[in-house]
Each structure stands twice: as structure tokens, then as C-alpha cells.
Amino acid sequence: MSANGWKGDGRPRVVVIGAGFAGYHAVRTMRKRLREAAEVVLVNPTDYFLYLPLLPEVATGVVDPRRISVSLTATLPGVRLVLGEVDAVDIRAQRVSWTDPEGTRGGIDYDRLVVAVGSVNKLLPVPGVAEHAHGFRGIPEALYLRDHIVRQMELAAAADDPAERRARSTFVVVGAGYTGTEVAAQGVLFTDVLARSIAGLEGVRPRWMLLDLAPRVLPELDERLSREADAVLRRRGVEVRTEQSVAEAGPGWVRLTTGEQVPTRTIAWCVGVRPDPLVEALGAQTAKGRLVVDDDLFVPGCPNVLACGDAAAVPDRTRPGQYTAMTAQHAQRQGKLAGRNVAASLGHGKAGRYRHHDLGWVVELGGTDAAANPLHVPLTGLPAAAVTRGYHLLSMPGNRIRVAADWLLDATVGRQTVQLGLVRSPAVPLDTTSPEVARRPG
Numbered sequence: 001m002s003a004n005g006w007k008g009d010g011r012p013r014v015v016v017i018g019a020g021f022a023g024y025h026a027v028r029t030m031r032k033r034l035r036e037a038a039e040v041v042l043v044n045p046t047d048y049f050l051y052l053p054l055l056p057e058v059a060t061g062v063v064d065p066r067r068i069s070v071s072l073t074a075t076l077p078g079v080r081l082v083l084g085e086v087d088a089v090d091i092r093a094q095r096v097s098w099t100d101p102e103g104t105r106g107g108i109d110y111d112r113l114v115v116a117v118g119s120v121n122k123l124l125p126v127p128g129v130a131e132h133a134h135g136f137r138g139i140p141e142a143l144y145l146r147d148h149i150v151r152q153m154e155l156a157a158a159a160d161d162p163a164e165r166r167a168r169s170t171f172v173v174v175g176a177g178y179t180g181t182e183v184a185a186q187g188v189l190f191t192d193v194l195a196r197s198i199a200g201l202e203g204v205r206p207r208w209m210l211l212d213l214a215p216r217v218l219p220e221l222d223e224r225l226s227r228e229a230d231a232v233l234r235r236r237g238v239e240v241r242t243e244q245s246v247a248e249a250g251p252g253w254v255r256l257t258t259g260e261q262v263p264t265r266t267i268a269w270c271v272g273v274r275p276d277p278l279v280e281a282l283g284a285q286t287a288k289g290r291l292v293v294d295d296d297l298f299v300p301g302c303p304n305v306l307a308c309g310d311a312a313a314v315p316d317r318t319r320p321g322q323y324t325a326m327t328a329q330h331a332q333r334q335g336k337l338a339g340r341n342v343a344a345s346l347g348h349g350k351a352g353r354y355r356h357h358d359l360g361w362v363v364e365l366g367g368t369d370a371a372a373n374p375l376h377v378p379l380t381g382l383p384a385a386a387v388t389r390g391y392h393l394l395s396m397p398g399n400r401i402r403v404a405a406d407w408l409l410d411a412t413v414g415r416q417t418v419q420l421g422l423v424r425s426p427a428v429p430l431d432t433t434s435p436e437v438a439r440r441p442g
Contacts, residue, residue, distance in 0.1 A: 009039065011036075011037065011038050011039050012037075012038045012039070012111040012112065012346055013038065013039045013040075013041060013108070013109065013110050013111050013112075014030060014034075014038050014039070014040050014041070014110065014111065014112040014113075014114065014342055014346075015041045015042075015043065015096050015108060015110040015112070015113050015114070016040070016041070016042045016043070016113075016114040016116060017043050017044075017086050017089075017096065017113070017114065017115055017116060017117050017278075018043075018044060018115075018116035018117045018118050018309070018311070019042055019044040019046075019048075019049050019072055019116075020049070020050070020052075020116060020118040020309060020310075020331065021052075021309060021328045021331035021332045021335060022116040022118070022308040022309025022310070022311070022312075022331040022332070022334055022335035022338070023042065023044070023114065023116030023118075023308075023309070023335060024049045024072075024076075024335065024397070025331075025332050025333075025335030025336045025339065026114050026116060026308060026335040026336070026338040026339040026342070027040055027042050027076055027079055027339065028075075028076060028335075028336075028339065028397070029335070029336045029338075029339025029340055029343075030339035030340075030342050030343050031076065031077075031078060031079060031339075032339075033339065033340065033343035033348050033349050034342075034343050034346065034348055036078075037346065037348060038111075038346055039080065040078070040079045040080065041079070041080045041081075041082060041108060041110075042072065042076065042079050042080070042081050042082065043082045043084050043086055043096065043098055043108075044072065044081070044082075044083070044084075045083065045084065045085050045101075046069075046083070047071065047072050047073060047081060047083060048069040048070055048071055048072060049069075049070040049072060049075070049397065050068060050069060050070075050138060050139065051068040051069075051070065051392075051395075051396050051399075052068075052137075052328065053328065053364070053392060053395075054067070054068045054364075054392060054403070055068065055136065055138075055139075055142050055179075056136075056142075056179065056182040056183045056185075056186045056187075056364070057186060057364070058139065058142040058143070058146070059136070059141075059142040059143075059145045059146045059149075059183065059186070059187070060146065060149075060183075060186040060187055060189065060190035060366075060415075061146060061190060061415035061416055061417065062186070062366075062406060062407070062410045062415055063403060063406045063407075064402070064406055065139045065142065065143060066399075066402075067399050067402045067403045067406055068139075068396075068399070068403070069139065069399075070396065070397050070398040070399055071398070074398070075397055075398050082098065082100075082106065082108075083100055083101055084098030084099060084100045084101075084106060085098055085099050085100075086098045086117070086278060087099055087278070088281075089113070089115075089278070089281070089282050091113075091282060091283065091284070091302055091305060093109075094109055094110050094111070094113070094304060095107055095108065095109050095110070096108055096110060096113065110304070111304065111346075112304050112305075112306070112342050112345065112346070113304060113305045113306070114305075114306045114307070114308065114338050114339075114342065115279070115282070115291060115299075115305065115306070115307040115308075115311050115312070116307070116308050116309045116311060116331075116335065116338070117275075117276040117278050117279065117310075117311045118275075118276055118309055118310045118311060118331075119137075119273035119274060119275055119276060119310035119311075119326060120137065120273060120274060120275075120276055120277070121135035121136075121137055121269065121273060121274075121430055121431070122271050122272040122273050122274045123274075123430065123431060124271065126246055126247065126248065126249065127247075127248045127249070128248050128249035128250050129246065129249050129267070129269065129430065130429070130430050130431055131249070132249040132250065132251065132254075132267055133174070133246075133249060133267035133268070133269040133430050134148075134267070134268060134269060134425070134428055134429075134430055135269050135270075135428070135430045136179055136183065136268060136269070136270050137273070140423045140427060140428050141423075141428045143420070143422055143423045144423040144424070144425065144427070144428045145183075145268060146419070147419040147420060147421060147422070147423065148266060148425075149171065149187065149190060149191060149194070149266070150194060150417060150418070150419040151419050152168040152169065152171075152265055152266060153168070153169060153191060153194040153195065153198055153201065153206070154198060154419075155168050156168035156169045156201065156204065157198045157199065157200030157201045158200065163263065165204065166207070166263060167252060167253075167263035167264055167265055168265050169191070169195075169201075169204055169206045169207060170206070170207040170208075170209070170262065170263060170264040170265075170266070171187060171191070171206065171207065171208050171209070171264065171266045171268070172209045172211065172246070172254055172262065172264050172266060172267050172268070173187070173208070173209065173210045173211070173268045173270060174211050174212075174245060174246050174267065174268065174269050174270060174271055175211075175212055175269070175270035175271035175272060176210050176211070176212035176214060176216075176217040176218065176219075176240070176242070177212075177218065177219070177220065177270065177271075177272060178218070178220070178361075178363055179270040180210060180212070180268070180270030180271075181210065181217055181218055181229055181233070181363060181365075182363060182364055182365065182366075183268055183270055184208055184210040184233060184238050185229075185232060185233055185236070185238070185364075185365040185366050185369070186364075186365075186366045187208060187268075188206065188208045188233075188236045188237060188238050189236070189366045189367060190415070191206035191208070192206070192236075193414065193415065193417060194206075194417055197417060205237060207237075207239070208237065208238045208239065209238070209239045209241060209262065210233060210238055210239070210240050210241065211241045211244055211245045211246065211256070212241075212242055212243075212244075212245065213242075213243060213244065213245050213257075214242060214243070215242055215243055216230065216242055217229055217230050217233070217240060217242065218363065218371070220361070221361060221363070221371065221373065222373065222378065224378050225361075225363075225371040225372075225373060225378055225380065226371075228371050228380040229363060229365060229371045232365050232369045232371075233365075241256070244256055244257045244258050245257050246267070247259075249267055252264070252265060254267060269430055273310065273326060274289055275288075275289040275290045275310055275311055275326075276310075276311060277289075279291050279307075279311050284299050284300075284301070284302060284305070285299075285300065285301075286313070287313040287323065288313065288323075290307075290310070290311060290312055290313035290323070291307040291311055291312050291313060292313045293306070293307050293308075293312050293313065293314055293315075294315075295314075295315060295317070295353035295354055295355075296337075296341050296351055296352070296353050296354070297312065297314065297334060297337060297338050297341060297354060298341070306338045306341065306342065307338075308331065308334035308335050308337070308338040309326075309330070309331035309334055309335060310326045310331060312334065314330070314334060314354055315354075317354075317355045318355065318356070318357050318358075324354075324356070328395075329356075329358070329359065330356065332395075333354070333356050334354060337352055337353075337354050340352055358376075359374070359375060360372065360373040360374045360375055360376055360377075361373055362374070362384070362387065362388040362391050362392075363388070364385075364388050364389070364392075365385075367385075368381065368382045368385050369381065369384075369385060370384035370385040370387070370388040371384055372384040372387045372388050372391075374387055374391070389407065
């Protein structure tokens with residue numbers, strides 16, 4: 001859409017960049033408070049809000065990808081959606097510029113701006129990783145990993161060479177935080193199903209390795225829940241390797257920091273995220289790549305600009321001197337506050353300041369296993385699984401019945417195991433900040 005297509009109607013215009021947890025809830029909140037008092041424009045590369053916590057279940061065939069893709073136009077009525085990748089923000093001129101999916105340039109002026117561009121894969125200087133590993137930040141990566149796992153198992157069944165068979169049925173997950181732990185826990189269940197159903201794999205047990213330099217899995221959780229998750233993984237046959245990681249990757253192998261070389265065709269990179277590089281390009285003050293903001297989420301020196309979610313370094317008043325963690329829990333609540341404070345700055349309602357105590361965590365381990373500490377009450381096993389799924393259903397802004405139906409189908413008739421071939425390796429490079437790859441707002 002060209003800049004000439006944007007004609008104001010006299011109302012103030014609010015532009016929100018990114019429709020992840022922070023951006024989505026910022027828009028939702030300000031629409032409730034402002035109603036028709038302002039024009040709200042949302043710029044995002046896709047037309048959906050992605051419920052990231054269930055991405056591992058998409059990658060292992062439990063949940064259909066459409067279930068975790070919540071339509072922006074259907075759930076944010078009255079909001080003007082622009083499909084585009086924001087590549088420039090002129091804070092002085094109060095203007096945002098983007099490139100749409102067909103390569104056309106567009107731009108728009110704003111009266112208020114909310115920066116919620118989220119994060120991208122965290123890259124480490126490990127030789128060969130960028131070329132041979134794949135990240136896990138969006139539906140394309142999840143679909144690629146799902147097809148890749150199925151393909152490797154099918155090729156392993158057809159291989160005459162025992163060494164090739166072992167390499168194809170070996171899966172290495174790097175990073176034992178929430179995402180990596182869930183990918184390994186769900187992945188081993190998925191390959192067990194494949195091993196039972198594919199002729200030629202009789203007696204073959206897929207090998208899963210979970211690596212992390214931390215001394216234990218899920219280091220963010222208390223030790224009891226960490227031990228429970230570790231026990232579930234080991235019980236399923238996952239090789240949990242703490243205090244070690246990948247030192248180098250090559251075509252068909254990884255070399256660990258211990259010196260051991262592991263033949264594999266699969267490296268899932270789940271070491272964490274870093275703020276979107278667009279943040280640094282804004283020219284405002286940053287801390288560890290995140291926009292420095294005040295308690296009210298406004299950027300100092302930029303009275304019309306707010307930031308929230310992974311893009312913002314928000315002071316954590318529950319931990320003096322630190323910033324809030326880059327989690328969906330914080331992003332969602334910061335987004336709501338950003339929406340409230342935008343409305344207040346336009347004369348609707350009262351502004352607030354951000355202060356949020358951690359309400360606990362949930363980790364989905366597949367089957368009837370999970371680890372959770374709602375309101376800091378540690379739970380494991382079936383109670384944790386029930387709480388975890390209940391939490392996800394309550395947190396999703398749409399598609400709840402469809403997600404619940406997929407869980408029911410998985411428990412009763414099992415999952416489908418065909419590969420669709422929709423996403424090939426070149427379409428999901430690990431470095432998602434390259435010019436030809438869209439960023440993942442959060």
C-alpha cells in the first residue's frame with residue numbers, strides 16, 4: 001500500500017508494530033478503551049496472532065498449525081491491518097515504513113507508536129550452526145521440523161547402511177529451556193509412533209539428545225520441577241546432556257564441547273531469543289538490544305513512542321535493578337498496559353505503571369506428563385498436565401474448541417504421520433534477520 005493511500009479522518013492515529021503477545025493485547029486493549037476515538041493500525045508480516053507455546057505440538061503432529069494461528073481481522077474488529085515488514089521508523093518525523101509481501105513499499109504517519117516487534121533466534125558463534133541447524137520461532141519452522149522428522153525416519157527405514165540409519169534416526173536438540181525441553185519431550189513420542197508404523201524400522205529406537213551448558217534442564221524452574229522434567233525425559237529414552245553443547249556442526253554430524261562427534265541429520269536450535277534488530281535501528285537508548293522504557297512503557301525522550309514485550313527493557317520492580325524477562329507472560333501484560341496508556345495519553349482513562357509478580361510456569365511434556373507451578377504451587381504428572389492445558393485454553397484468544405478437539409483426537413485415534421513437503425530447508429534459515437526472511441513479532 002502506498003503512502004498516498006493513507007488519508008487521515010481527523011482522528012489521532014495509533015500504529016502498532018508486531019502482533020505477538022505484546023502487540024496483539026495492546027491493540028485489543030486500546031480498541032476497548034478508545035472505541036472509535038482513534039484510528040488503530042497494526043503492521044505485521046502475517047494476518048494471524050501465533051500462540052507460540054503450542055508450537056512444539058504442531059511440530060510433532062498433535063495440533064494442526066491453523067489451531068494456533070488466530071485471525072487478526074476476525075478477533076480485532078475495527079483495526080486496520082497492514083501486511084508488511086517494518087524496516088524503518090523515523091521517530092522525528094513520526095513515520096513508519098514497510099515492505100509488503102509483494103515487495104511494494106509503504107509508509108504511514110502516526111500520533112502514537114507502539115513498538116512490539118518481538119524477538120528472533122539467538123545466534124552463537126558456533127561454526128556450521130547457521131548452515132546446518134534450524135530454529136523454532138514460527139509455523140514454517142514447526143512444519144519443516146515435522147516433515148523433516150518423518151522424512152528422516154522414512155529414509156532410515158530404506159537405508160541399507162547401518163551407520164546412515166543411525167544418523168537419520170538421531171535427533172539433536174540444543175537448549176534445555178522451555179522450548180527445547182518440550183521439543184525433545186514431544187519429539188521422542190512422535191518418533192516412537194513413527195518407528196512402530198514404518199516397515200523396516202523394527203527394533204530401531206530413535207535417539208534423541210538434549211544439550212545445554214546449564215547444570216540442569218529448565219534452569220528457570222525450581223529444582224523439584226526441573227528434576228521431574230529430567231526424569232520424564234530420561235524415562236522416555238532422551239539423552240539429557242547438561243553442561244555440554246555443540247562446538248561445531250557439519251553436513252551429517254555435530255561435534256560436542258566434550259569432543260564427541262555425533263552423526264545426525266537433525267539439529268533443532270532452541271537456545272533462546274534476542275530482540276529484533278529493528279530495535280537498535282530506532283536510534284533510542286537500548287539495554288541488551290531492548291528499548292529502554294519507563295515504568296509506563298514510554299520511551300524516554302520520545303513522548304509518542306511506547307515499547308513492550310521482548311522489544312522493551314522494562315524495569316522489574318519486583319527485582320530492583322533488573323529488567324523483566326522475555327516471556328509471553330510479561331509480554332501479554334505489558335501489551336495490555338501499553339494499550340491502556342496509549343488510550344490515557346489521548347484522554348481516555350487513567351495511565352498505569354508496570355509491576356507484575358511472576359504467576360508461575362507451565363511446561364507441556366506430552367501425554368499425561370507436564371511440570372507446572374501455578375501461583376508457585378509445584379505440580380507434576382497428570383495434575384500438572386491438566387493445569388497446563390487448561391492454562392493454554394484460557395490464554396488463547398481464539399480456536400479453543402479446535403485445540404481441545406485436536407488433543408482429544410490425539411488421545412483417542414493417534415496422530416497423522418505423513419509429510420506434506422510444504423516447507424523446505426532453504427525457506428527456514430536459522431538467521432531469521434537476513435533481508436529475505438520475515439521477522440517474527442512477539
